[in-house]
Amino acid sequence: MLNKYKKTTSSFRAKLLFFALSTTIFLLILTVGYLSIKTSRIFREDTELYLTQVTTSLAQKLTTELNQDFSLVQNLSTTLGQMPNYKQSISDSITKEILKSAINEHNHIQNIWLQWELNKINTNFQYGNVKSGFYRHNNAVKFKVDTLEHTGYSTKGLYQQIKANPENTISEPYINYLGEQENKVISVCSPIMYKGQFAGVVGIDLPLNYFNNLVQKIEFLDGSQTFFISNQGTIISHEYGEIIGDNITEILENREFDINSLINVGKRFAFYQNGSDKTNYYICFSPVYAGNTDTPWSFGLAFSQKAHFSKSNEILFNTVIVCLVGLIIVLLAAYLFAIRLIKPLNDVSKAINKLALGEIESVNRLTNDNNDEIGQINNSLNLLIDRMFEMSEFTKGIGEGRLDAEYKAHSENDVIGLSLIEMQNNLKEARDQDIQRRKSEELQTWINSGVAKMNEILRRQDLDFQGHTYSALKFVVDYVKANQGVLFLAQEIENPENEEENVEFVAFAALAWGRKRSITKAYKIGESLVGRCAFEKASIYLTQVPKNYVNITSGLGKANPNYIILIPLEMNGDVLGVVEIASFNPIAEHEIEFIEKACYSLASTIAARQVAERTSNLLEQTKMQTEELTQKEEEMRQNMEELIATQEEFAKRDAETESLKDAVNVLAYIFHLDLSGEIVYVNNNFCNFMGISKEQLLGKSFNFIRDVEISEPEEMSNSYLWELLSNGEVVKVDRTYSFAGNIRKLSEVYSPVNDTAGNFIKVICVATEYML
Numbered sequence: 001m002l003n004k005y006k007k008t009t010s011s012f013r014a015k016l017l018f019f020a021l022s023t024t025i026f027l028l029i030l031t032v033g034y035l036s037i038k039t040s041r042i043f044r045e046d047t048e049l050y051l052t053q054v055t056t057s058l059a060q061k062l063t064t065e066l067n068q069d070f071s072l073v074q075n076l077s078t079t080l081g082q083m084p085n086y087k088q089s090i091s092d093s094i095t096k097e098i099l100k101s102a103i104n105e106h107n108h109i110q111n112i113w114l115q116w117e118l119n120k121i122n123t124n125f126q127y128g129n130v131k132s133g134f135y136r137h138n139n140a141v142k143f144k145v146d147t148l149e150h151t152g153y154s155t156k157g158l159y160q161q162i163k164a165n166p167e168n169t170i171s172e173p174y175i176n177y178l179g180e181q182e183n184k185v186i187s188v189c190s191p192i193m194y195k196g197q198f199a200g201v202v203g204i205d206l207p208l209n210y211f212n213n214l215v216q217k218i219e220f221l222d223g224s225q226t227f228f229i230s231n232q233g234t235i236i237s238h239e240y241g242e243i244i245g246d247n248i249t250e251i252l253e254n255r256e257f258d259i260n261s262l263i264n265v266g267k268r269f270a271f272y273q274n275g276s277d278k279t280n281y282y283i284c285f286s287p288v289y290a291g292n293t294d295t296p297w298s299f300g301l302a303f304s305q306k307a308h309f310s311k312s313n314e315i316l317f318n319t320v321i322v323c324l325v326g327l328i329i330v331l332l333a334a335y336l337f338a339i340r341l342i343k344p345l346n347d348v349s350k351a352i353n354k355l356a357l358g359e360i361e362s363v364n365r366l367t368n369d370n371n372d373e374i375g376q377i378n379n380s381l382n383l384l385i386d387r388m389f390e391m392s393e394f395t396k397g398i399g400e401g402r403l404d405a406e407y408k409a410h411s412e413n414d415v416i417g418l419s420l421i422e423m424q425n426n427l428k429e430a431r432d433q434d435i436q437r438r439k440s441e442e443l444q445t446w447i448n449s450g451v452a453k454m455n456e457i458l459r460r461q462d463l464d465f466q467g468h469t470y471s472a473l474k475f476v477v478d479y480v481k482a483n484q485g486v487l488f489l490a491q492e493i494e495n496p497e498n499e500e501e502n503v504e505f506v507a508f509a510a511l512a513w514g515r516k517r518s519i520t521k522a523y524k525i526g527e528s529l530v531g532r533c534a535f536e537k538a539s540i541y542l543t544q545v546p547k548n549y550v551n552i553t554s555g556l557g558k559a560n561p562n563y564i565i566l567i568p569l570e571m572n573g574d575v576l577g578v579v580e581i582a583s584f585n586p587i588a589e590h591e592i593e594f595i596e597k598a599c600y601s602l603a604s605t606i607a608a609r610q611v612a613e614r615t616s617n618l619l620e621q622t623k624m625q626t627e628e629l630t631q632k633e634e635e636m637r638q639n640m641e642e643l644i645a646t647q648e649e650f651a652k653r654d655a656e657t658e659s660l661k662d663a664v665n666v667l668a669y670i671f672h673l674d675l676s677g678e679i680v681y682v683n684n685n686f687c688n689f690m691g692i693s694k695e696q697l698l699g700k701s702f703n704f705i706r707d708v709e710i711s712e713p714e715e716m717s718n719s720y721l722w723e724l725l726s727n728g729e730v731v732k733v734d735r736t737y738s739f740a741g742n743i744r745k746l747s748e749v750y751s752p753v754n755d756t757a758g759n760f761i762k763v764i765c766v767a768t769e770y771m772l
Contacts (some may be wrong), residue, residue, distance in 0.1 A: 051284050051303050052270060059286035059299040062228070065214055069188045069204060070168060070291030076102060076202045077190040084120055084194050085526065091121070096132075096143065102204075103134045103141055110185055111135040111176060111205035115159050116192075120199045129159060129200065158187060159201055166191035166198050168291040172232050173245065176205050184208055184245075186236070188291065208244060212237040227300035229285075233260040236297075248300075252283065263287075266296035279304050352381070391420060398424060443590040447597065450479050454598045458605045465609055469602070470509040470516065473579065476598050477511060480591045482583035483561060484512040486519065488530055489577040489606070505530050505578055533566040534575045539596060540566045541587065563587055567596055569603035576606045669746060669767040677701045677722075680762065689769070691740060709738040725752045725763055745770055 079098060083091040095114060103112045113133025118125035132145040162169050171187040189203035215228050215237040228237035233248045243251055249259055254271055262269050266287035275281050282303045287296040387410065397405040398420075407424065409417035457463075457471045469487055477485040488505035504524045510517040523531040529549075533540050542564045549560070561582035569577040579599050581587075587595075664670070665683050672681035682697050690697070690708065702710055712718075712735050724731050731750045736743060748767040755761050 047303070048270065048282060051282060051301060052268070052286075055284040055286040055299060055301045056268070058226075058301065059288045062214065062299055063288050063290055066170070066188070066288065066290035069206065070170075070190070072102065072106065073188050073190040073202060073204060074168065074291070077192050080114065080202055081192050081194055081199065084199065088121055099132075099134055100141065100143075103136070106204075108206065108210050109136075109204045110183055110207045110210075112203075113205070114192075114200065114202050116200040117198065120194060131159075158189065162189055162191050162201050163198055166193065168293050170231075170290055170293055170295060170297070172230050173208060173234055173236070186211070186230070190291075208236060212241075212244070224304070225281075225302040227285075227298075227302070228288075229263055229298045229300060231264055231295040231297055233263055259285075263296075263298040266298075275302075387417075391416065394420060398427065404428075447590060447594040450594045451597050451601060453479075454601050458601060466509070468605060468609075470511070472598070472602050472605075473509050474511050474514070476579070476595060477581060478514065479598075480581070480583070480587060480595060481585065482581045482587070484510075484582040486510040486521075486580045487577060487602075488521075488523070488580070490534075490575060505534055508577070529564070529566055530578045530580060533568050533578050537568050537570055537575060539568070539592070540564075541592065543586070545582075559584075565592060565595065567599040569599055569606060571603045571607040576603055576610070664766065667768070669769070671697075671765050673763045673765065675760070675762065677718075686767075689744070689746075690737075711736040711738075721750065725750060726760055728752055728754075728760075 076098065080095060083095055086094070099112050099114060103109050111133055112135075113131060115129050115131040118128040118130055121130070130145065132143070134141050134143050136142075158169070158171050158174075168191075169187075169189045171189065173184055173186055175182050176185045176187075183205070185205035185207055187203045187205050189201050191198060192200040192202055211228055215226055225239060226237070227235060227248065229248050230236055235244055235246050235248055235251070238244055247260070248263070252259060252273060254273060257269060257271060263285065266289065268284075268286050270282065270284040272280055272282055283300060284303075285298045285300045288299050289296045390407065394405055394407045405424070407417070407420060409421055412418075454472060454475055457475055458468055460468070460471070463471060469489075473485050473487050477483075486507055487509040489508040490503050491506050492502055493504050494502065504522045507519045507521040510519045521530075523534075525531050526535045529540060529542070543562075545561055545564050547560060549564070561584055563583045563586055565581050565587055567579045567581075568575050569579065579595070579602070581595065665685070667685075669686040669689050670681075670683040671679055671686050674680050678699055678701050679697050680699075682694055684694075687694050687697065702708070712733060716731075716733050721731055721733065729752070733748045733750065734745060735748055736745050746767040746769055748765050751764045751766075752760055753762045753764055
């Protein structure tokens with residue numbers, strides 16, 4: 001029986017060894033043959049893909065570096081675009097300080113300059129521009145101003161190029177004359193827009209060696225060369241300095257590609273080319289888009305194919321070695337496995353059965369003195385036992401509330417371990433959310449408590465308006481542990497130049513280090529940060545305070561605050577004031593929220609105070625008006641009595657006048673003429689005198705009445721009559737009328753009539769007949 005067992009075991013071991021050896025030898029031959037054919041091509045493709053990715057990655061790094069310069073220029077453009085709002089002296093001072101600060105903070109900048117349209121800063125010029133800026137010379141920063149193109153209009157140059165197309169621009173290399181010596185530089189520029197129109201250009205000049213240093217900071221592959229090329233194909237950086245400034249087509253010739261055209265439109269491309277050393281290079285180009293310009297540059301990487309084949313051969317050799325070592329290991333493992341396979345299987349089976357039943361604590365680790373496959377199985381089973389025990393202890397700890405218990409998944413496919421970790425993370429997240437919620441509630445309680453205390457101060461009856469505002473300001477500053485605060489209130493002013501800007505914000509209350517301060521400051525809408533806050537009706541929080549903007553004074557001296565917040569006191573769309581708070585320490589978001597809510601309460605109090613003052617003024621005004629009305633009513637009563645008496649007198653006179661008018665109307669001939677000489681009224685006597693009906697006379701001139709001849713004195717012509725009447729004179733004229741064989745004479749008196757404005761509107765004629 002024992003011999004049979006040994007024979008069976010030996011047969012199994014022999015078959016296993018034969019199968020492992022034959023399979024491994026076959027696979028080794030197949031693998032080596034396949035690798036010898038395919039490795040070179042595959043590695044070449046992988047290398048090309050890898051080099052393309054590396055080139056793109058390095059181009060992105062250069063883009064990031066250049067974008068920092070563009071960010072600086074864009075920030076300067078935005079800031080300087082506000083300068084035309086200020087007086088030229090103030091604008092020049094601020095601009096100069098901004099440019100000087102920028103060049104001092106960025107040592108790689110050779111020059112920094114600003115070029116204005118002259119008509120934007122001086123209305124005496126119709127066109128032209130002025131250029132000013134700082135430049136480096138002998139380790140010193142100097143300032144220079146040049147007035148350019150003020151006698152005509154030019155379309156040449158970088159400035160005019162940006163003026164025609166106002167976008168961010170990075171120039172080609174050129175010689176700059178801003179400093180005391182000629183320098184070949186590249187300019188990074190941004191247009192300055194004012195009220196939607198081009199106002200100028202701000203730019204920085206970077207020397208060519210800056211780009212060389214920028215490229216050298218990047219780590220490259222061994223056996224590679226790099227190119228940094230401008231949009232027009234000019235070489236900006238290369239390890240061989242003598243070709244810097246040449247065009248890339250002078251160094252690389254390729255009939256398949258138009259290199260300059262591909263660079264100019266920002267294409268990614270690659271090709272093979274033999275170098276001067278007879279070495280074949282793989283050359284990749286990737287675009288560098290800096291500052292969102294439409295003139296991309298390009299970064300090139302040339303990799304030697306010799307280095308490529310050396311890597312390929314090394315990998316092939318290592319592969320063969322690994323295959324041979326694997327063959328030996330497989331044979332040895334198969335032999336040991338055949339010897340030791342049967343005996344440990346029972347122990348493994350028993351342990352697995354207990355694990356399947358969940359009896360983790362009763363399972364004993366398997367002893368293992370071998371490192372063969374059975375030993376590996378034993379190790380794996382022991383590892384499984386340990387991990388099951390770890391999971392059991394971990395779940396117990398989680399159940400007891402120890403959420404920070406440490407447990408690591410043993411692989412990315414460890415489903416149970418990952419599930420336990422996910423459960424732990426979910427519990428931690430719930431705990432953290434609870435902590436965050438409590439913290440948020442505490443901060444909200446802190447805010448609400450502060451607002452409530454603020455309202456208590458504002459409701460105090462023992463304080464006047466000055467006391468209310470100062471106490472409220474002091475409470476807010478102390479509550480957020482700030483160092484200084486100022487309250488500016490809106491006051492109406494006379495501004496003939498701009499009636500819409502008839503408000504300025506005057507310092508009403510101030511304190512520093514808990515003590516009351518007296519300051520006299522006033523700002524108009526849009527002026528300084530206070531005016532800007534009022535104009536925008538929004539809070540402003542500064543983490544970089546300009547030098548000398550405000551000083552905080554204590555017994556130890558003066559210092560600039562590090563943080564400033566300005567909050568508008570807005571109510572119903574009107575800005576009643578601005579609160580400015582300065583601090584050496586950062587102002588947290590919940591503190592900002594408290595300050596804004598407190599300022600809203602203060603704005604409500606100020607608005608209520610203003611309403612009360614207006615109401616009081618209106619009451620006083622109403623009282624005065626009532627007294628005036630009472631007095632005027634008495635005067636009106638007296639006037640009415642006089643008017644009634646006058647009206648009675650007028651009525652009496654009107655009656656007399658009507659009687660007189662009726663008498664005249666019976667005795668005299670009466671007609672009215674308008675300014676054109678046409679009859680607009682006639683009485684019955686005159687119609688009977690003329691023998692013509694009233695309808696035939698109205699609307700007609702005497703010159704157009706048929707069968708009637710009218711003669712008048714030679715010295716009193718019709719034109720002369722109207723001239724006298726227009727001068728306001730009453731004129732008497734004797735006229736002779738001949739009609740129907742009758743001759744009759746009238747003595748006529750013409751009187752001009754004026755309206756209430758004194759304008760001559762018509763003529764009244766009263767005539768009487770006398771005998772020949």
